Amino acid sequence: MSLTKNFFNRFSEEDKALQKALKNILGYKPGYLPYYVSAITHRSQSDLVATNNERLEYLGDAFIGSIVGEYLFKKYPTRDEGYLTEMRSKIVSRQSLNEIALRMGMQKIVRFNKNDKMLRRSHIFGNALEALVGAVYLDVGFEKTRKFILKRILATYIDMEELETTEYNFKNKLYTWAQRKGKHIEFITVSEKIEAGRKIFTVGIEADGQTIMTASGYTKKEAGQLAAQRALEKLEADHQDED
Numbered sequence: 001m002s003l004t005k006n007f008f009n010r011f012s013e014e015d016k017a018l019q020k021a022l023k024n025i026l027g028y029k030p031g032y033l034p035y036y037v038s039a040i041t042h043r044s045q046s047d048l049v050a051t052n053n054e055r056l057e058y059l060g061d062a063f064i065g066s067i068v069g070e071y072l073f074k075k076y077p078t079r080d081e082g083y084l085t086e087m088r089s090k091i092v093s094r095q096s097l098n099e100i101a102l103r104m105g106m107q108k109i110v111r112f113n114k115n116d117k118m119l120r121r122s123h124i125f126g127n128a129l130e131a132l133v134g135a136v137y138l139d140v141g142f143e144k145t146r147k148f149i150l151k152r153i154l155a156t157y158i159d160m161e162e163l164e165t166t167e168y169n170f171k172n173k174l175y176t177w178a179q180r181k182g183k184h185i186e187f188i189t190v191s192e193k194i195e196a197g198r199k200i201f202t203v204g205i206e207a208d209g210q211t212i213m214t215a216s217g218y219t220k221k222e223a224g225q226l227a228a229q230r231a232l233e234k235l236e237a238d239h240q241d242e243d
Helices: 003-026 033-039 054-075 079-089 094-104 117-121 122-142 142-158 162-165 170-181 220-242
Strands: 185-195 197-209 210-217
Touching: 003 033, 003 122, 003 142, 033 054, 033 122, 054 079, 054 122, 079 162, 094 122, 094 142, 094 220, 122 142, 162 210, 170 185, 170 220, 185 210, 185 220, 197 220
Parallel strands: none
Antiparallel strands: 185 197, 197 210
C-alpha cells in the first residue's frame, strides 16, 4: 500500500471516529464534517481564524441565548423579566455550559494543546459546545438547531428547580459573604503576561487589604471568577475544620 493511500485511509478512519462521536452527542449523523472539525478546534491548535472555533462560538452563543430565552418565556408565563433574565444567565453561563459539555463528552473530541494545564481548568469545553451549536445551524438549519438545544441540552442536562437555587457567579457569592462578615473585598489585577502568544491575567482578592487568594486566566473575568471560587472553597473548608 502506498504512503499516499495510507495517509488518506488514516484520515478517513479519524473522520469516521469523529462522526460516530458526534452522532452520540448530536443525535444525528453530521453532514458537512468541516463545520464540526472547526467547532472542536481550539485556537491553541490553530491560530487561523478560518479553522479554529471562535467564530462558530460567537454564532452558537447567539442561538443558545435566544432559544433559551424563548423557552423560559413560554415555560414561566407569570414570571417577571428579572427572574427570566437571571435563569437565562445561569443556563448560558460559562460554568453551566462547561459542566454540560463535560457530561456530553465534549472533552473526548475537543482538539487543544493538552500541554497547557491552564486550558484544562478553563471553559474551553463549554466554548466548544457553543461552537458546536453554530456548526449545527450551518449544517442542518434553524429548526434542528432549536431542537438540539431544547432536547439534547435543556431537557437532558438542566434541572430548572435545582437551577433556581444554584449560584454560578462566585464573585457575587463572595461579596455576599464579605457583607455578612463586615469585610471589604477588592479584586486586584496582579499581573499581565504573554505565554505561548496569549495574554494571561492573574487576579488577586483582598479582604480588608490582605490577599486571600489569587488565580490566573485568559481574561480578567475568568481569573476573577476562578479566584472567587477558590476563596469560597477555602472558606468552606476552614469553616468545616472549625466545626
